Amino acid sequence: MKLLLVTYYFPPSGGAGVQRTLKYTKYLREYGVEPIVLTVEAGAYPSLDPTLETDVPPGVEVIRTKALDPFGLYGAITGTSRKEAVAVGSVADTDSWGKKLGLWARANVFLPDARVGWVPFAVRAARERLARGDVGAMLTSGPPHSAHLVGLRLRRQRQALGIQWIADFRDPWTGITFYDELPMTPLARRLDHALERRVLREADRVITVSPTWGRDLEEQGGLGSDSVEIIQNGFDPADFADVDEPVRTDAFEIAHVGSLYGPRNPEGLWRAIADLRARGEVPKLRVRLVGRVDGVVEASLAAHGLTEIVDRTPVVPHDEAVRAMARAGLLVLSIEPVRKDEGILTGKLYEYLASTRPVLALGPVGADADRLLRETGGGTLVARDDARGAAEVVREHYRAWEAGSPLAGAAPEALGTLSRRAQAGEVAALVRDGAR
Numbered sequence: 001m002k003l004l005l006v007t008y009y010f011p012p013s014g015g016a017g018v019q020r021t022l023k024y025t026k027y028l029r030e031y032g033v034e035p036i037v038l039t040v041e042a043g044a045y046p047s048l049d050p051t052l053e054t055d056v057p058p059g060v061e062v063i064r065t066k067a068l069d070p071f072g073l074y075g076a077i078t079g080t081s082r083k084e085a086v087a088v089g090s091v092a093d094t095d096s097w098g099k100k101l102g103l104w105a106r107a108n109v110f111l112p113d114a115r116v117g118w119v120p121f122a123v124r125a126a127r128e129r130l131a132r133g134d135v136g137a138m139l140t141s142g143p144p145h146s147a148h149l150v151g152l153r154l155r156r157q158r159q160a161l162g163i164q165w166i167a168d169f170r171d172p173w174t175g176i177t178f179y180d181e182l183p184m185t186p187l188a189r190r191l192d193h194a195l196e197r198r199v200l201r202e203a204d205r206v207i208t209v210s211p212t213w214g215r216d217l218e219e220q221g222g223l224g225s226d227s228v229e230i231i232q233n234g235f236d237p238a239d240f241a242d243v244d245e246p247v248r249t250d251a252f253e254i255a256h257v258g259s260l261y262g263p264r265n266p267e268g269l270w271r272a273i274a275d276l277r278a279r280g281e282v283p284k285l286r287v288r289l290v291g292r293v294d295g296v297v298e299a300s301l302a303a304h305g306l307t308e309i310v311d312r313t314p315v316v317p318h319d320e321a322v323r324a325m326a327r328a329g330l331l332v333l334s335i336e337p338v339r340k341d342e343g344i345l346t347g348k349l350y351e352y353l354a355s356t357r358p359v360l361a362l363g364p365v366g367a368d369a370d371r372l373l374r375e376t377g378g379g380t381l382v383a384r385d386d387a388r389g390a391a392e393v394v395r396e397h398y399r400a401w402e403a404g405s406p407l408a409g410a411a412p413e414a415l416g417t418l419s420r421r422a423q424a425g426e427v428a429a430l431v432r433d434g435a436r
Contacts (some may be wrong), residue, residue, distance in 0.1 A: 002034045003431055004129060004138040006122060010039040010116055014049025014318065016258065016347045020170055021141045023236055023420035024427055026055045031428030036135065037062045038126055038150075040118050044069055051317045055236075065125045067412050068117030070110060085315075100183075107182040111192055112173065115144040122151045130157055137164040137431045140203075145173045148199040155202065164434035166427070167203035170233075171369060175216050177263065177338040197221050205430055207231045210368045212343025231427065233347040236420040237317070245326035247357070251286040252401045254360075254394070255328035257321050258348050260289060262296030263336035266362045268384050272391035274304040282398050290324045291315050325355035329406055330397045335363030337384060342367035350418055353378040358409040360393050374426035376418075378410035 007021040025035045037056075041064035042390050056062070129135065138153045138158070151158070151165045158165055172179075173196045184192070199204055200221025207229040208214050214228040254273075256266075276282045287306065289297075290313040301307050313324065325331060331352045336343050342364045349369060352359045359379030361369055370381040382389035402406045416422070 001032060001137070001431055002036055002135045003028065003143065003427075004036045004038060004126065004135050006038045006126065006138060006147050007141040008043060008144050008147055009042055009045070009141075010037060010062070011052040012048050012050040013043060013045040014047040014052065014315075017046075017143070017170065018049075018052060018348050019236075019420075020168070022052060022055055023234075024139075024424050025060060026057060026236070027421045027424035028428055029057060030421065033431050035060055035427045036129065038122060038129070039064055039332055040067045040115075040122075041065060043067065043118075044115060045251040047315050049317050050320060063125050063129060065118070065121035067115070067121055068398060069131065070105075070117060077081055104183050107184045108188040111188060112149075112195055113144040113146050116149070118144075119146050119149045119153070122147070122150045126150055126154055127130060127157060128139055128159060130154065130163060133161065135161075135163060136404065137166060137434055139166040139427070141168045141170060142173070143171050143176070145169075145196070145199075148203075149195070152195075152198060152202060165202070166205045166207060166430060166434075167199055168231075169206065169213065169217060172208075172213055172216060172340060172343075173199075174220060175213070175340045177336055177341075177344075180339065185300070195418070204434060205229060207427075207430070209233050210343040210345040212340060212368055216340050216343065228424075231423050231432065232418060233350050234418045234420045234423050235347075235350040235415070237354070240326075240354050243326050243355075244321055245323045246325045247329055247401070247406045250352070251284045252282065252329045252398050253286050253288050253327065254330045254332060255288040255290065255324060256332040256334070257290040257324050257352075260294060260297050260334070261292075261336070262294040263338070264334040265297045265300050266332060266334040266384070267300055268362055268382070268387045268395075268430075269332060269334075269360070269390045270300055270304040270306055271387040272394055273306060275387065276391055276394060276398075277305075277309075278411055281395060284402075285309065285394075285398060286311055288313065288324070288328070289292045290321060290424040297348040322351065322355065325357060328355075328357050329359050329401045330394065331355070331359045331379075331409075332371070333359055333361040333363070335361065335367075335369060335384075345369055345372065353410040353415055353418070356409045356412065358397060358407050359392065360397075362390065376410040376414040378414075387391050 009017040028035045140148045142148050214230050217228050286309050288311045345368050361381040362384045373379045380393050
């Protein structure tokens with residue numbers, strides 16, 4: 001059985017968006033499914049990590065196409081570089097007319113997203129590959145959700161050849177964190193919702209990463225209860241097999257690994273640390289930020305007098321990010337306050353758990369991330385503004401570290417079903433089920 005994986009993000013792309021489909025590609029063969037990857041050539045990637053190419057098994061067919069790229073024009077309009085224009089995350093930083101104009105174009109011209117220029121090329125390549133008659137299923141992975149339009153436009157061919165279409169939502173579409181920040185006209189918003197509904201209704205199977213988001217997609221598409229399959233994000237044990245990094249001993253390090261956008265600013269944690277320092281309880285505490293850090297976060301750190309204890313590491317390859325996790329005394333996960341935030345289960349959280357270092361999360365109490373931390377014993381989630389609760393967690397871990405016995409995070413045996421290999425097996429089961 002062959003599966004055509006349609007994904008914009010694929011090595012040499014770096015960042016979190018590449019991991020899910022890359023690991024499908026790595027492990028599907030173990031379950032009797034041969035992946036064929038359809039992706040973009042020289043895509044508009046937020047970051048590059050060529051080291052990830054080693055995860056692509058030898059002999060896997062990878063089809064790369066051209067794409068129309070609006071980011072150079074967007075950069076010219078906004079007065080930014082193409083690299084800055086490609087960056088993902090919050091879209092709230094629109095302090096100039098150029099940025100406002102560029103954001104308006106993004107919201108109203110490029111539907112459903114700015115990478116829609118890849119779709120015609122991907123459709124042509126997919127049509128040619130499917131015509132060979134040896135593919136039994138296709139999976140489209142979003143975001144960018146324009147990838148799902150490939151599945152829509154191949155409707156007649158799919159039906160004629162009996163090809164199952166699986167739409168994989170790594171993030172919501174119209175429920176994405178920054179959606180309400182987009183200056184969309186009523187017409188553009190209706191068109192975007194209509195595209196989403198068509199994908200949800202026409203795909204043979206829909207999968208997403210969390211129960212909350214599954215229910216949201218069912219609501220958006222007018223689907224029946226439990227019609228969206230849940231295949232969580234996860235971690236690859238192979239990424240951690242050779243990691244032998246001891247916990248830092250010269251300082252108690254609280255680390256955030258990954259982009260820290262303005263909406264994710266963990267204000268409650270900064271208040272907690274400032275209070276503990278004022279009391280003299282954590283003299284050897286350091287904060288390490290690995291990856292991009294928004295100016296809002298930098299200003300918040302300065303306002304709390306924490307700039308002098310912050311160590312910054314720029315964007316690094318994935319293997320170095322994993323080692324940074326292993327060295328931390330406490331890892332920070334900050335969930336931004338947005339609609340459906342109770343469904344946010346980032347790939348980063350699973351890798352935090354796999355590092356076996358404890359996690360302090362700030363976000364909605366009782367949400368999917370809170371339940372996962374409790375089920376695995378991986379850490380604690382407190383409300384975003386609960387500085388007192390955050391201080392209690394930091395104090396407990398600092399004292400254990402100071403005594404020479406830093407507390408551990410999730411036990412490896414609690415994480416078996418959360419591996420990328422197991423999740424590839426779930427996808428393979430869907431593919432085989434659709435072939436019956």
